[in-house]
Amino acid sequence: MSVEAKAPRVDLTDPIFRWVSFAAATLLLVVLASLIGLLFVGGWPALSKFGFDFFLKFKDCPVGQGPICIDTPWNPVTDNYSATAPILGTLITSFIALVFALPIAIGIAVFLTQFCPQRIAQPLSTAVELLAGIPSIVYGMWGLFVFAPWFAKTIQTPLLIAASQTPDSFLAKLVAGVPNGANLFTASIILAIMILPYMAAVFRELFRSIPAQVREAAFGVGATPFEVVTAVIIPYVRKGMIGVVMLGLGRALGETMAVTFIIGNSHRFPKSLFDSSSTLASTIANEFAEAADIHRSALIALGLVLFLITFSVLAVARWLLSTQRY
Amino acid sequence: MDRALRRKLANYVFIGLCLFGTAIALLSLALILWSLFSQGVGGLNLHLFTMDTPAAGSEGGLRNAIVGSILMCGVAMIIALAVGILAGTWLAEIGGDTPYGHAVRFLNDVLLSAPSILIGVFVAQVLVTGSPFALGHFSGWAGAVALAILATPIVTRTTEDILNLQPNALREAGMALGASQFTTIRTIIWKAAGAGLLTGGLLGFARISGETAPLLFTALGNQFFTANLGEAMESLPHVMYNFALTPYEDLNKLAWAAALLVALAVLGVNILGRWLARDKNAGH
Numbered sequence: 001m002s003v004e005a006k007a008p009r010v011d012l013t014d015p016i017f018r019w020v021s022f023a024a025a026t027l028l029l030v031v032l033a034s035l036i037g038l039l040f041v042g043g044w045p046a047l048s049k050f051g052f053d054f055f056l057k058f059k060d061c062p063v064g065q066g067p068i069c070i071d072t073p074w075n076p077v078t079d080n081y082s083a084t085a086p087i088l089g090t091l092i093t094s095f096i097a098l099v100f101a102l103p104i105a106i107g108i109a110v111f112l113t114q115f116c117p118q119r120i121a122q123p124l125s126t127a128v129e130l131l132a133g134i135p136s137i138v139y140g141m142w143g144l145f146v147f148a149p150w151f152a153k154t155i156q157t158p159l160l161i162a163a164s165q166t167p168d169s170f171l172a173k174l175v176a177g178v179p180n181g182a183n184l185f186t187a188s189i190i191l192a193i194m195i196l197p198y199m200a201a202v203f204r205e206l207f208r209s210i211p212a213q214v215r216e217a218a219f220g221v222g223a224t225p226f227e228v229v230t231a232v233i234i235p236y237v238r239k240g241m242i243g244v245v246m247l248g249l250g251r252a253l254g255e256t257m258a259v260t261f262i263i264g265n266s267h268r269f270p271k272s273l274f275d276s277s278s279t280l281a282s283t284i285a286n287e288f289a290e291a292a293d294i295h296r297s298a299l300i301a302l303g304l305v306l307f308l309i310t311f312s313v314l315a316v317a318r319w320l321l322s323t324q325r326y
Numbered sequence: 327m328d329r330a331l332r333r334k335l336a337n338y339v340f341i342g343l344c345l346f347g348t349a350i351a352l353l354s355l356a357l358i359l360w361s362l363f364s365q366g367v368g369g370l371n372l373h374l375f376t377m378d379t380p381a382a383g384s385e386g387g388l389r390n391a392i393v394g395s396i397l398m399c400g401v402a403m404i405i406a407l408a409v410g411i412l413a414g415t416w417l418a419e420i421g422g423d424t425p426y427g428h429a430v431r432f433l434n435d436v437l438l439s440a441p442s443i444l445i446g447v448f449v450a451q452v453l454v455t456g457s458p459f460a461l462g463h464f465s466g467w468a469g470a471v472a473l474a475i476l477a478t479p480i481v482t483r484t485t486e487d488i489l490n491l492q493p494n495a496l497r498e499a500g501m502a503l504g505a506s507q508f509t510t511i512r513t514i515i516w517k518a519a520g521a522g523l524l525t526g527g528l529l530g531f532a533r534i535s536g537e538t539a540p541l542l543f544t545a546l547g548n549q550f551f552t553a554n555l556g557e558a559m560e561s562l563p564h565v566m567y568n569f570a571l572t573p574y575e576d577l578n579k580l581a582w583a584a585a586l587l588v589a590l591a592v593l594g595v596n597i598l599g600r601w602l603a604r605d606k607n608a609g610h
Contacts, residue, residue, distance in 0.1 A: 017508040018420055024412035025421070025430045028482065031475055032433050035440075035448045042451055107347025115341055124348075126600070131355050133596050135536020137563055138585050141570050142358045145365070145578070193354050200351070224333050226340040247439065254441025256539040257563075261570065281443045281539070288447060289543045303447045310441055318435050 036307065043301030046081060046294055054301065057082050074267035074283075076291070081298035083305055085267045089184065089277035090306070092270065093259065094252035096188035101196045102245060108196075109203030110229055125204060132197040140261035143190040148181030148262055151189075156181065156274060177274035182264035184277045194258050199248040206240045207233060239320050246317030254310045256281040280306040366586025369579045374587075378551050379565060382574040388584055390551040394559040395588075398466055398545060399535050401555065402473035407527050410478045411516075414485025414526075419511060422486070431486075438479035445475050446540035454544060466555035469545025476537060477530035484526030488519045521602045528599035532592045538563035562588050 047054060059071035072085040108128065112121050156179040163172035177183055210233055218232040234241065264276020265286055278286075280302045288299050373387040380386025413430070421427040452459055453468040461468070492515055500510030516523065541547075541564050548558040562584045569581035 011506055013508045014506045017511075018416075021412040021416035021420060024409045025416040025427075025482075027409055028413055028434050028437060028478065029430060032437050032440075034452075035444065038448055038451050038457075039444070042447075104347040104351050107344040108351055111344040111348045115344065127352075130593055130596055133532055133592055134358075134589055135538070135563065135592060137536065137538045137566050138362060138589055139358065141566060141581065141585055142361050144570060146357070146361050193351075193358070196351050197355065224337040226337040227333070229340070250439050254439075254443070256441065256443040257567065281441060284443055284447060285539055285542055288450070289546065300447060300451070303444050306441060307444055310439075311436060314436055314439050315432075318432060 039300055039304040039307055043297055043304045046297040046301045049294065050081065050298075054081065054083055054298075055087070056084055070269055072267055072269050076287075076295045079294050081295070083280075083298075083302055085269060086278050086280045086283045086302055087305060088270060089263065090253055090279040090281070090309075092184055092277070093188045093191055093263070093279060094249055096185070097191035097195060097252045098245065098249055100189065100192035101199055101248065105196055105199035105203055105248070106241075108200040109207050110233075112200075112204050113207040114225055114229060114233075125201075128197045128204070129201045132201050135257075136194055136255055137257040139190055139194045140258040143186065143258065144261040147190065148186055150181075151186050152179045152181035159274075174272055175274050176272040177276065179274075180264075182262050182276055183274045184263065184270055185273050187259050187263040187277075187279075190258050190262055191252050191255060194255065195248045195251050198251060199244060202244045202247060203241070206237050206244060209240075210236050239323060243317045243320035246313050246320065250310050250314045250317060253313065254281055254306060256285050260285045362582070362586055362589055365579070365582040366589075369583030370586070374583060379549050379560060379569075379580070380576075381549075382572065382577055386580070388562065388565060388580065388587070390548065391560040391562045391565045391584065392587070393551065393553060394466065394545070394548070395535065395561040395563075397553065397555060398470045398473055398541075398559060398561060399531060401467075401470035402477055402534055403527060403531055405471070405474035406477035406481050406530055409474075410481025410526070410530070411485050411523060413478070414482045415489060415511060415516075417482070417486040418489035419507075419515070434479045434482050437475075438483060441539075442476055442537055443539035443542075445472050446543050448472075449475065449540065450543035461556075464544065464546035464558040466545050466552075466557065466559035469541050469559060469561065470555065472540035472544045473534040473537060476540060477534045480530040480533055481526050484529060485519075485523060488522030488526065489515060491522070492518050525599040525603045528595050528602070532595040532599070535595070536563055536588050536592055538567050542567070 057071045057073070059069050061067070061069040070084060072082050073080040074082065074085065112125050112128075116124065156175070156177075159171070159175045160179055163169065163175050166172055214232060214236060215228060218228045223231065259279050260282040263278055263282055265278050265282060266276040267278055267283075268275070270277045284299050284302055284306075288296070291299055373385065375387060375389055375392065377385065377387030378390040379388060413434075416422070417427055417431060422431065449468050449472040451457060453471060454460055454464055455462060496514050496518060497510060500514045501507075505513070541561050545559045545561060545564070547564045547568060548560045552559060565584045566581045566588070569577040569584075572578065
């Protein structure tokens with residue numbers, strides 16, 4: 001029996017595998033790049049037609065109403081569009097939501113990692129994480145069917161009645177609006193409830209990443225739990241915490257369904273806290289499917305603005321969090 | 327006031343505030359879950375699974391929406407798992423430390439938290455109207471692609487994290503036997519990380535099954551039953567959006583039932599994923 005000499009086979013599976021997986025990774029880049037490209041190309045007709053007026057447009061003021069008045073047209077009939085109102089609505093709702101959600105989220109995370117008995121902490125943390133996964137449209141439906149009617153009846157109407165005693169006071173200006181519960185403020189509250197579990201879960205991860213020795217050393221020199229949290233734990237993860245705040249903000253800015261149901265969808269310049277308004281995402285959600293030509297282009301330009309805002313917020317968040325891996 | 331007492335007081339106030347915050351959050355979330363169950367359970371019956379979405383005033387169910395959701399999420403997950411696991415493997419095993427790898431990782435993280443409505447606009451521009459690839463009408467394929475773009479970054483991220491957890495000794499063992507890198511990854515690394523990869527897939531699935539915004543302009547909705555991804559397709563989140571905004575009580579009730587179904591599916595999948603992940607950790 002003779003031994004046949006075989007030429008060594010060239011094994012191509014490795015190079016093929018490398019190329020295929022490289023292509024998969026590149027596909028992610030291609031998707032993101034074409035997303036930006038398409039938003040820009042699609043939004044260009046509106047941006048070039050309206051120019052700077054798309055972002056800020058002044059108009060002549062009615063007699064006796066201050067030196068500067070801002071026009072916020074959004075009119076598919078005359079094809080006149082401006083992004084001012086949706087941008088304002090987005091920033092205001094996200095900011096108010098963050099103001100409400102941030103202290104509570106920190107409170108929950110501190111409670112879960114520092115004070116809570118271990119036996120309750122685990123199920124509670126799991127519950128918080130599970131709630132972070134509930135689809136945002138469920139929050140929106142709850143806002144529409146439960147929260148808005150309750151808010152209109154129990155809070156908005158009494159406030160309006162109280163304010164009617166003093167028509168020129170700050171309170172009256174703050175709460176003016178149709179008492180139907182669909183306004184900037186209720187949208188912000190729903191947003192806050194929605195980002196709350198998410199932020200609490202990430203804060204908890206962050207606090208848990210602190211080495212036990214650091215905490216124990218602080219307790220060892222006689223600090224109270226309050227002092228341990230404020231003087232040791234929070235400074236230790238300060239950068240990461242700002243990152244989490246930015247992540248929460250990024251979520252709030254781009255949130256669509258929870259807000260669309262309850263913000264009232266008007267394109268006026270918001271006159272009070274209880275005035276109906278709109279956000280970038282809610283405007284797109286409401287109108288994009290039926291829009292054509294310059295209307296569609298204006299909506300895509302809104303998308304571009306939304307992308308640029310969230311992209312910068314998220315980029316800062318990721319950078320802050322990557323310097324402090326949690 | 328004595329200093330020790332003041333510190334003690336501050337501490338109690340702080341603990342009280344933390345408790346209060348937790349209580350508020352849990353209370354509001356409990357209220358939402360309560361509405362979901364109390365309003366949704368009333369709408370649960372067999373008709374949900376046997377009849378299609380009705381016009382106002384007539385009887386109906388959610389059959390077309392359930393089938394549409396399952397089909398679109400299924401196709402989306404096939405795409406997301408294929409692309410995500412490969413991309414994650416590339417990041418963990420091959421090119422993750424190159425500058426290009428860092429860029430991919432960063433942009434994947436950006437895509438992970440990009441507003442989902444922008445993905446919808448993007449896919450609508452590419453696959454519905456306005457580009458050479460466009461079909462010219464709403465379709466289940468477009469919906470599935472939009473959902474896939476949402477799920478892929480999640481799968482990529484978890485794949486990379488899980489593969490990084492696998493001990494290097496496994497890789498060295500494969501190489502020592504003379505196996506190629508692909509064989510090592512396929513038969514050793516992926517196998518060892520199996521439960522973790524599945525968890526990543528489940529998390530991605532949980533994320534997309536409740537997504538509404540990307541479906542509004544891609545799959546749109548369809549009040550008739552169809553299993554053809556080439557046509558406009560109904561989905562549970564879209565039914566919720568549509569029917570919640572109508573003034574008809576019976577349609578609102580169906581919207582709540584759909585919300586309950588989606589929430590239960592998301593919770594179930596999340597719990598399953600956690601259970602799998604815990605099982606794996608216990609084994610090590």
